[in-house]
Amino acid sequence: MTLRLAFMGTPDFAAASLVEIAAAGHEIVRVYTQPPRRKGRGKSEQKTPVHALAETLGLDVHTPDSFRDPAVLADFASLDLDLAAVVAYGQILPQAALDAPRLGCLNLHASLLPRWRGAAPIQRAIMAGDELTGVQIMQMEAGLDTGPILLSETVRIFPHDTAGSLHDRLMGAGAQMWPRALAALERGSLEAVPQSGEGATYAKKITNDEARIDWSQPAMVVAHQIRGLSPFPGAWFELPTARGPVRVKVHFARAGDGAGAPGTVLDEALLIACGSGAVRLTRLQREGKAAMDADDFLRGNTLAAGTVLD
Template sequence: MRLIFAGTPDVAVPALEALIASEHEIAAVITQPDARGKRGKTLHPSPVKEAAQAHGLTVLDPADAKDPEFIAQVAALEADAAAVVAYGQILRPALLAATAHGWVNLHFSVLPAWRGAAPVQRSLMAGDEITGATTFLLDKGMDTGPVIGTMTERIRAMDTAGDLLDRLAQAGAPFLLQSIEALVSGAAVPQAQPEDGVSHAAKLTREDAYVVWDRPAHIVDRQIRGCTPAPGAWTTLPDGSVAKLGPVSPLADGPTGTPGHVFEHDGRVVVATGSTPVALGTIAPAGKKPMAATDWWRGARLGEDAILGEA
């Protein structure tokens, strides 16, 4: 087969590598344009672009995938199908029609659950026990196209969004290739998604990552793991400054008190919640690298009544 690959972040690289290692030809790789770093001076290629160039592949990085010239360029490739993983732009019908068999997207949920930009994060935050990945044909809707196949993955008790996304990306890479091969050969017939069970996974905002300590401990735990590594769960310290938090450990019992009250208990730094306390793992005060909460506590010298999240 002659294939196109579209993707941008690290999570898309395993699927690209699987296609490269297959017997099929990669006509081109489509990715987002180079992005500026935090200081805004240097342009950085996407992880997918770096991987593609390392293999000598043709890379297309349009600023706007709706550009008629770009669509004509893709159509001229005469590809049998395209694979998509976290590309980052909406693909319009004219572009979707530019391959013989369509564009197969690898989405990290079992559709129709968690349609949208942050399926893994929202699934973790909702307390799901099982998630997975779906391959489907892109259409004009948001993750609404007909399904080719699904796979499942159990969510582990200590999974962060980064952990779970990495496992799904690795397992999903050969799954995507198999789905495209089945589609083009006619062995798979895409099926419309059911109308029941639809949920939406909006992109996480900074507000989503702000820890609300008066929620129960298990909810605080899910929120922080769902926001790790990005956008990064955070709270305010008693002086009003911001600190980012790594995953916490809910305690089965322990002293209760005002939600947000931070104190030392049995050699651990714990924070009171709406139920039992949680033990902090790592903390990164503004301008500092993440450190063990116990190290931070020794240097912070907070009073007995210190509260997180009030300022």
């Protein structure tokens, strides 16, 4: 037996799930994704990764501006779906949409709920110094990531992980959960476990202000911030130059020993003093340049001991 479903998703993280669901042989009646946006230097209109993939798979794609539009809701209800599979779609579905499929809507979320409900669970987990995270498929309800858990996979956060590397591991683990979840749903053996109300945290969207490195924080906090914001949007500081300050993103750093006024360069190999301890910057990207390892960065950028970074 195959399920008749719609898929809703937008970025690469979602595209991986669409591949696995399609490979499992389910009937994907329609794909919903965000409308094309103008990006890049030429401001050309670009389709989302899910949109591009769905077209290669020969699937019907819709890009409504809002799922609260009565016409969009009526059309969705007319599809006579068993369920909708949702992964990083980028729109909050109203109750009418959640109720339309026979089995409701299922969502893949990149954390161990109720920890890190919301928009940026991968970044927030690293920034908080968590050692474990995961991916979960839940039954969607009106609250923000509050629905009961149907399937869960725990993933370790390693000291070398960045948001980018953790994203890719969670993406793969989450995509592989869909065939198992849908098969169990067909058998009627998928148990819904309500979330605990205790320990809930919210992974709010990353703001520009948060990306600037605050050297007055403890070294471990700074290192977590850098790893959690790498590669995007990138934690940054201003490098003093003869022509004025230049923004530099830091893509990786390790906490270490050292002491000095916060932001002070302590040696010739990018050890920077923090509020307590120090961080060793190992991969950087000057504005307008490609990311590079610290040795290569220092060949073209002088950062003498005693320099104070802003």
